[in-house]
Amino acid sequence: MIRHLISAGDLTRDDALLILDTADELARVADRPIKKLPTLRGRTVVNLFFEDSTRTRISFEAAAKRLSADVINFSAKGSSVAKGESLKDTAMTLEAMGADAVVVRHSAAGAPHRLANWVRGSVVNAGDGAHEHPTQALLDAFTMRRRLGGTVTGQGLDGLRVTIVGDILHSRVARSNVLLLSTLGAEVTLVAPPTLFPVEIGGWPCATGYDLDAALSKTDVVMMLRVQRERMNAAYFPSEREYSRRYGLDAARMALLPEHAIVMHPGPMNRGVEIAAEVADGARSTIVEQVANGVSVRMAVLYLLLGGLEPAQPATTAPPAATRGVSA
Amino acid sequence: MTTWLIKGARACGGDPADILIHDGIIATPDGQGEAQVIDADGLIALPGLVDLHTHLREPGREDAETVETGTQAAALGGYTAVHAMANTDPVADTAGVVEQVWRLGRQAGHCDVQPVGAVTAGLQGARLAELGAMADSAARVRVFSDDGHCVSDARLMRRALEYVKAFDGVIAQHAQEPRLTEGAQMNEGEVSGRLGLAGWPAAAEESVIARDCLLAAHVGSALHVCHVSTAGSVEIIRWAKSKGWRVTAEVTPHHLLLTDDLVEGYDPVYKVNPPLRTKADVTALRNGLADGTIDCVATDHAPHPLEHKETEWETAAFGMTGLETALRVVQHAMVDTGLLGWADVADRMSLRPARIARLAGQGNQLEPGAPASLTLYDPTPREAVDPASHASKSRNSPFTGMVLPGRVVATFLRGEPTVLDGKLA
Amino acid sequence: MSMPAGSPALAGYKPVLDAADIGRAVTRIAHEILERTRGAEDVILLGIPTRGVPLAGRLARCIEQVEGRPVPAGSVDITMYRDDLRMRPARALGHTDLPAAGIEGKTVVLVDDVLYSGRTVRAALDALNDLGRPRAVRLAVLVDRGHRELPIRADYVGKNLPTSQREVVRVLLAEVDGQDAVLLGEARDQAGRRDGTAARGSHEAPATKGAQG
Numbered sequence: 025m026i027r028h029l030i031s032a033g034d035l036t037r038d039d040a041l042l043i044l045d046t047a048d049e050l051a052r053v054a055d056r057p058i059k060k061l062p063t064l065r066g067r068t069v070v071n072l073f074f075e076d077s078t079r080t081r082i083s084f085e086a087a088a089k090r091l092s093a094d095v096i097n098f099s100a101k102g103s104s105v106a107k108g109e110s111l112k113d114t115a116m117t118l119e120a121m122g123a124d125a126v127v128v129r130h131s132a133a134g135a136p137h138r139l140a141n142w143v144r145g146s147v148v149n150a151g152d153g154a155h156e157h158p159t160q161a162l163l164d165a166f167t168m169r170r171r172l173g174g175t176v177t178g179q180g181l182d183g184l185r186v187t188i189v190g191d192i193l194h195s196r197v198a199r200s201n202v203l204l205l206s207t208l209g210a211e212v213t214l215v216a217p218p219t220l221f222p223v224e225i226g227g228w229p230c231a232t233g234y235d236l237d238a239a240l241s242k243t244d245v246v247m248m249l250r251v252q253r254e255r256m257n258a259a260y261f262p263s264e265r266e267y268s269r270r271y272g273l274d275a276a277r278m279a280l281l282p283e284h285a286i287v288m289h290p291g292p293m294n295r296g297v298e299i300a301a302e303v304a305d306g307a308r309s310t311i312v313e314q315v316a317n318g319v320s321v322r323m324a325v326l327y328l329l330l331g332g333l334e335p336a337q338p339a340t341t342a343p344p345a346a347t348r349g350v351s352a
Numbered sequence: 353m354t355t356w357l358i359k360g361a362r363a364c365g366g367d368p369a370d371i372l373i374h375d376g377i378i379a380t381p382d383g384q385g386e387a388q389v390i391d392a393d394g395l396i397a398l399p400g401l402v403d404l405h406t407h408l409r410e411p412g413r414e415d416a417e418t419v420e421t422g423t424q425a426a427a428l429g430g431y432t433a434v435h436a437m438a439n440t441d442p443v444a445d446t447a448g449v450v451e452q453v454w455r456l457g458r459q460a461g462h463c464d465v466q467p468v469g470a471v472t473a474g475l476q477g478a479r480l481a482e483l484g485a486m487a488d489s490a491a492r493v494r495v496f497s498d499d500g501h502c503v504s505d506a507r508l509m510r511r512a513l514e515y516v517k518a519f520d521g522v523i524a525q526h527a528q529e530p531r532l533t534e535g536a537q538m539n540e541g542e543v544s545g546r547l548g549l550a551g552w553p554a555a556a557e558e559s560v561i562a563r564d565c566l567l568a569a570h571v572g573s574a575l576h577v578c579h580v581s582t583a584g585s586v587e588i589i590r591w592a593k594s595k596g597w598r599v600t601a602e603v604t605p606h607h608l609l610l611t612d613d614l615v616e617g618y619d620p621v622y623k624v625n626p627p628l629r630t631k632a633d634v635t636a637l638r639n640g641l642a643d644g645t646i647d648c649v650a651t652d653h654a655p656h657p658l659e660h661k662e663t664e665w666e667t668a669a670f671g672m673t674g675l676e677t678a679l680r681v682v683q684h685a686m687v688d689t690g691l692l693g694w695a696d697v698a699d700r701m702s703l704r705p706a707r708i709a710r711l712a713g714q715g716n717q718l719e720p721g722a723p724a725s726l727t728l729y730d731p732t733p734r735e736a737v738d739p740a741s742h743a744s745k746s747r748n749s750p751f752t753g754m755v756l757p758g759r760v761v762a763t764f765l766r767g768e769p770t771v772l773d774g775k776l777a
Numbered sequence: 778m779s780m781p782a783g784s785p786a787l788a789g790y791k792p793v794l795d796a797a798d799i800g801r802a803v804t805r806i807a808h809e810i811l812e813r814t815r816g817a818e819d820v821i822l823l824g825i826p827t828r829g830v831p832l833a834g835r836l837a838r839c840i841e842q843v844e845g846r847p848v849p850a851g852s853v854d855i856t857m858y859r860d861d862l863r864m865r866p867a868r869a870l871g872h873t874d875l876p877a878a879g880i881e882g883k884t885v886v887l888v889d890d891v892l893y894s895g896r897t898v899r900a901a902l903d904a905l906n907d908l909g910r911p912r913a914v915r916l917a918v919l920v921d922r923g924h925r926e927l928p929i930r931a932d933y934v935g936k937n938l939p940t941s942q943r944e945v946v947r948v949l950l951a952e953v954d955g956q957d958a959v960l961l962g963e964a965r966d967q968a969g970r971r972d973g974t975a976a977r978g979s980h981e982a983p984a985t986k987g988a989q990g
Contacts, residue, residue, distance in 0.1 A: 042869060049854065049870040058907040061857045111664055132664035133548040134618025153666070154548030177872075199548060222545030223553070327857075332867030 025335040028147040029325060030136045032158040032204040037180065038338035040207055044166050045177050046324035053090055053323070054316065064093035067330050070123040072114070072139075073150070074100040074130040079291065080150055083315070084127045087322035093330070096121065111135060115142035124330050128152070146329045154194045160290055161200035163321040165208055167310050168245055170317070171286050182209030187239045189215045189271060190249025190298055191260075193222050197249060197290045202230050215239050217271065219260045236271055240280040247288040248273050248299045264297050274300040278308075286310050353767055355384050361392035361728060363718045365694025371397060373724040376767035380720045392728055395761055398698045400432025400463075400725035402705040402714050404524070404602055405499070405578060405650035406675065408434070408465070410456060411449070412441025417655040417745050419453065422675070423462035424743035425653070427770035429675040430727035430760040432463050433706070433714045434653075438470040439500040445470035445481035447489035454491035462770050463763075466711060469493040471512050471523060475501050480512060487519040494710045497524035499578055500625075502560060504530050509564060513573040520710060522600075524576040525564050527585070528626065532556035537666060539612040539627040547615060549665065552627050554582040561585050565592035565599050576708055577601040579652050581626040583636030590645045600708045602650035603637050605681035606672055606750055610634075614750070620661045620668030621750050624654070641700060642691040648705040651678045655746030673749045676742050680756040683731055688757065713766075724767040730759045743776065790947060790962035794936060799919065799957045802935030803832070806917050807839035809933050814884055819912070821880060822850040825889040825901055826871030831952035832919060833888040849876035853887070853908070858900035875908065885911040886933075890948040892918040895929035920959055922946050 025039050035043070053059050069088040073081050081097065088095045098114075111130075115138075118126055125146045128136050133153035140147045151157040165181060173179055186205055192198045192214050205212050206229035213231045214221070225232055233239055240246060251267060261267045268274075273287065281287075287299075287309045295301045304311055328336040356373040363369060371392075374384045408422040417425075419436070426434045436453050438444035444453060450467040457465025469486035473479050475498050486493040496516060503509045503525060512523050533556045538544050540551020561577055565588065568575035580586060580601050592599040606624065611631055614622045622628060640646040654671025661668055674681075682701065686692040692700070698717075706715020716722040736755050739747040763771040770777055794802070814820050817840050824833030830852045837850035854871035862868075887901050898916055905911060917933035922940040940946060940961065947960040 046870050049872065052873060056908060060907065062903070063857045063862060110659060110662075112662055130664065132666040134666075135664040137618040138664055152548075156548070194548075196548060199546070223540055223551065224542040224545050227542055228545075328867045330867070331857075331862055332865055333863055334866045336867035336869065338869070 025328060025337070027329070027335055028136070028140050028149075029158050029329065030140065030147060030149045030152075031156050032161045032200040032207070035158070035204065035207060036338075037207050037209075040162070040165070040204060041178055041180060042336060042338040043162055043321065043324045043328060044169060046328060047162075047166050047317070047320040048177070050323045050327070051317070051320040054319070059090055060092055061090065062092050063327060063331050064088065064091035067093045067124040068096060068122055069093045069125045069127065069326065069330075070096045070098060070118050070121070072098050072118065072126050072128040074128075074135070075151065077129055077151070079315070080129060080318075083318045084148075084150065084322050086319045087326055090319070090323055091326060091331075093124075093326065096123070111138060112142055115139050119143050125326060146335070148325060148329070151196055153196065154199070155196055156200045157196040158200050158204070159318070159322055159325055160197050161204040162325070163314060163318040164201055164247065164288060164290070165204055166317050166321050167288065167314050168210075168286070171310060172244060172284065180208040181205060184210040184245065185213070185243045186210050186245040186247065187213045187215060187243040188247045188249065189236060189273070191220045191251050191255060192216045192225075192249075193220045194252075194255070195249050201247070202228055206230065213239055213243065215271070217261055217267070220255070237277065237280060240277055241282070244282065244285050245288060246273065246281065246285065247290075249290070250292060250294055251298050268297050272298050272300065273303050275302055278303055278306070281308075288314060290314070355387040356390060356724075356764070356767070356769070357387035358390045358392045358397065358728065361395050361397035362694070363397045364698045365396055368393070371718060371726070373764060373767050376724055378718060378720050378722050378724050390728070390762060392761075394732065395728045395730050396694050397718055398430065398694065398727050398729060399702040399716055399718055399722075400714060400727055400763065400765065401430045401679065401701045402709065402711065403431050403434040403651050403653070403675065403678075404495070404576070404648060404705045404709060405604075406434040406436055406653045407439070407655065407671070408436045408453070409655060410440065411452065415657045415745075419456035419465060420460045420462075421743060421745045422653070422655070423457060423460045423465060424776055425673075425675040427462040427763045427765070427776065428743050428760060428774075429651075429677070430679050430729060430763055431675060432725040432727070432763065432765045432770075433466060433711060434463055434675070435466045435468050435495055435709060437468050437497060437499045439475060439498075443470050443474050444468070445473050445475070445486075447482070447485040447491075450486050450491040450493055451489050461765075462776070463765055464714065466495070466709065467491045467493055468499070468524070469496045471496045471498045471503050472508065477501060477503060477505060477508065480508070480515065483512070483515055483521065484519065487521060494519070494521050495524055495576070495708075496521055497526065497578065499524065499526045502526050502528040502530060504560070506563060506567070510567050510571060513564075513568050513575065514571045517571075517573050522574040522576050522708065522710075524578050525560065526578050527557045527560035527564070529556040529560050536627075538615050538623070539629045541612060541630060543612045543615060547618070549615070552625075554584050554629070554633075557582055557626060558584040558588055562588050565589070565597055568599060569595065569597040574598040574600070579604050579607065579626055579650070580637065580640070580646055581607050581629055581633065583633045586636045586640035586645055590640070593645065600647045600704075601645070602648050602705075603641055603646045604652045605649060605674055605678045605685070607637055608634065608641070608649075608685040609681055610750055618665045620663065620665050621672070621748055621752065623665060623668050623670055624672050624750075625670040638685060638689070638691055641686065642696075647708060648700045649678065649682055650705065651675050653744075654748075655744050656748050657746060661748045671748065673739070673742070673744050673746055676744065677737055677749060677751050677756065679729060679760060680737075680758040681751065683758045684756050687731070724764050726764050727760055728762040730761050731757060733757065733759050735759070790960035792958055793938060793961050794920075794959035796957035799935070799959065802919060803835050804839055806933045806935060807836050807843065810836070810886060810917070811840060811843060813932075816844060817846075817848050819882070820848055820884045820886060821876055821878075822848060822886050822888055823853045823875075823880075824850070825887060825897060826852055826854050828948055828950050828953055829887075829889040831950050832890060834952075836886075836888060836917065849878065851876050853901055853904050855897060855900040855904050858903040860896055860900065873904075880905065880909040880911045882910070882912050884913045884915065886915045886917050888917045890919045890950070891946055892916070892921045892929075892931050892934075893924060893946075895925045895927035898929050899927050919948060920946060
């Protein structure tokens with residue numbers, strides 16, 4: 025693995041499998057009386073959250089603490105950033121505090137890339153604008169593997185059919201998932217109204233379509249993305265009602281899914297818009313376990329980046345894919 | 353005033369010959385007496401370059417550039433005249449502000465500063481600015497532009513085109529349909545889709561150019577298109593010219609060389625408006641400049657202080673510096689590729705821009721009787737671009753570290769040297 | 778015959794124990810465990826990955842054969858508790874598999890193939906500490922090669938094998954390597970032995986000792 029985790033595209037298949045297998049082992053920590061491992065004792069992990077996100081921040085915090093790391097939380101509201109301090113100055117402050125890892129969530133795509141120029145530690149992207157959210161994709165893949173693939177060490181998602189539905193254009197979850205799932209051998213299909221697709225998507229390693237019903241009968245996983253009301257005001261779709269009718273997963277559409285298929289959602293959900301309440305709470309929904317899996321996967325990422333002298337090298341590594349977008 | 357004898361220069365790439373400068377003009381040797389000699393063996397002599405599009409930032413943003421430092425940069429780039437865009441603070445929308453900028457240029461003395469007047473008051477796009485007053489002022493404004501903003505209201509653009517006919521003015525449009533580019537960060541295409549950055553579609557530029565060409569034709573006025581950046585725009589301008597309409601156009605050096613895949617590292621040094629586009633666009637722009645569809649090269653020199661570029665992409669300022677690298681980039685992209693000869697370079701970087709700007713005394717052939725405003729350029733050295741060595745106050749050059757050919761050796765403004773031996777005189 | 782990835786060439790290794798020797802050692806240890814625990818009541822065998830795990834499995838089957846009663850066997854991975862984590866890139870984890878009854882109040886017998894510096898066993902004790910509170914912890918190893926760096930000793934030893942620190946002990950087990958053998962050789966690959974790390978499962982090396990010899 026390289027020093028930073030900024031894009032899911034930075035991970036080779038071996039890197040990704042190493043993370044998933046490690047997360048499998050670390051998941052058991054949750055079942056122990058003492059939910060702690062000493063491995064990152066003395067390491068400092070900074071949660072640098074410029075965007076509000078209690079759920080993701082708590083997940084990273086729990087992951088770091090279970091590995092005995094020290095956690096410093098920095099949220100933009102009410103901080104020096106709110107008073108106009110630049111990203112660079114914030115980074116310099118963290119450097120001075122000796123951060124071994126900076127977990128950063130920012131509304132601007134590319135913020136982790138800038139940060140990587142200014143800090144010596146590892147940068148973990150917890151979501152940068154519409155660009156990527158690699159640990160979300162990792163926990164999604166982990167969930168799919170557990171539910172549908174068994175936990176054979178070293179096994180990928182080859183041949184698994186995954187359909188992702190929603191605002192692809194603005195979704196960092198979609199981008200990271202497309203990259204990671206195709207690396208792991210899954211077949212990905214994206215479904216959305218035409219306005220919510222990027223204009224030139226032909227080069228992406230996935231299929232695309234406008235028709236949700238056609239896609240549902242041929243998929244093993246359906247992942248619903250949150251759709252924001254503001255998009256309606258910018259004319260991406262006429263109304264929530266029409267969006268829900270054409271692209272929402274309700275009980276009727278559930279019947280189109282194969283028996284074994286699972287329903288996923290990165291959260292937070294708009295119940296009644298992209299996903300019906302009874303679907304979200306149904307047995308085939310993985311939404312709750314995705315949260316628990318998030319902690320295991322983030323523990324794996326932090327361990328593999330910080331647990332040794334350098335980030336882990338999987339046993340059968342080919343040189344990692346060209347680190348697109350990361351300046352050293 | 354010193355008499356200068358430039359020995360063995362290749363005027364516009366022609367055969368080596370001597371150029372005598374006496375009393376501010378190019379003279380025929382006629383017993384003028386003692387001359388300072390410059391050995392110009394191997395050097396190209398070009399008429400002083402004329403930039404139709406520069407941001408000198410003064411008044412208001414002196415932390416980024418001043419008229420003094422900006423014109424120093426211009427002289428070092430071989431320029432003898434620059435057009436200072438109106439998006440200063442206060443905006444150059446009155447006779448008072450344009451005269452201030454014009455005076456600062458005369459005081460600095462490194463090159464002529466011709467202020468550009470705003471089309472609309474405060475660049476707000478609502479009402480016409482006092483174009484007549486600016487035309488009649490000491491600055492004698494002829495080029496008007498809201499550059500930075502598009503004059504997007506169709507009726508207002510029509511009125512502006514009509515109004516300037518009274519004093520042979522020209523409206524220079526920054527073509528960018530605002531409704532299609534709200535929050536836009538980079539060219540809309542394959543790269544923007546991957547990077548998750550809001551896209552700036554080519555159609556937002558092309559649709560405005562098409563509309564403005566039709567309007568200019570309808571009212572019989574002159575339109576100049578700033579910083580053309582797409583293949584489609586070149587085609588539209590070619591079509592408009594084929595109809596005999598009075599449309600002229602400029603292209604920046606960076607749009608002749610750089611493409612949007614450079615954005616992949618999210619380094620804001622590549623953030624510019626209009627954005628870097630695709631290889632196909634670069635090719636079309638080069639061909640357009642070569643066949644004259646695009647009349648000239650204009651730098652759109654846009655200096656920014658470090659803190660506006662050393663930040664996350666979305667909050668970074670748009671713009672690149674360009675005065676000191678322009679000729680080198682043009683040599684690299686157009687001359688060394690065989691698309692333009694040096695005589696063509698003189699045409700695109702001096703003669704035509706001066707004509708478009710209605711600027712007397714600049715953009716003349718290097719013949720006896722012409723004002724001695726010229727630049728001597730050595731096309732042979734190859735060196736990496738180092739903004740730390742630039743005269744501009746700002747360092748935001750997208751060519752940093754790139755090895756480019758050429759070096760401006762000397763620049764003369766009406767017989768007085770502004771640059772000698774590659775350094776400010 | 779399958780060799781562990783990255784092992785030095787086996788030419789020049791001499792066999793110290795063959796398959797039959799190993800079989801006998803396992804049987805003897807199984808009997809010793811039964812004797813000292815009075816019939817392996819409340820005993821759990823936990824192998825340390827990699828090769829401690831199949832050894833624990835063999836011991837469990839042996840004990841079951843003799844006593845007629847199954848003995849729970851599992852594994853405890855010690856990677857996260859190693860004291861040399863920061864000396865190399867982060868390592869992949871082994872598998873921890875505790876029997877359903879847990880270790881609370883039980884006699885845990887840790888099983889490993891080679892006992893060397895003792896650091897692996899110390900790490901295993903720390904791992905057990907976070908998993909519960911056994912009544913007692915015992916240690917069973919196939920080979921004890923000496924050179925302890927910590928006050929740790931084995932309760933059950935298959936073979937005492939005095940070695941010099943220049944030598945390398947390789948344990949091969951059918952479940953992992955396709956054959957059973959214990960081999961002794963000179964270190965060819967100095968770098969692998971000097972940085973204080975163990976090729977996982979084969980043996981432990983002492984902490985950095987500096988130049989060879």
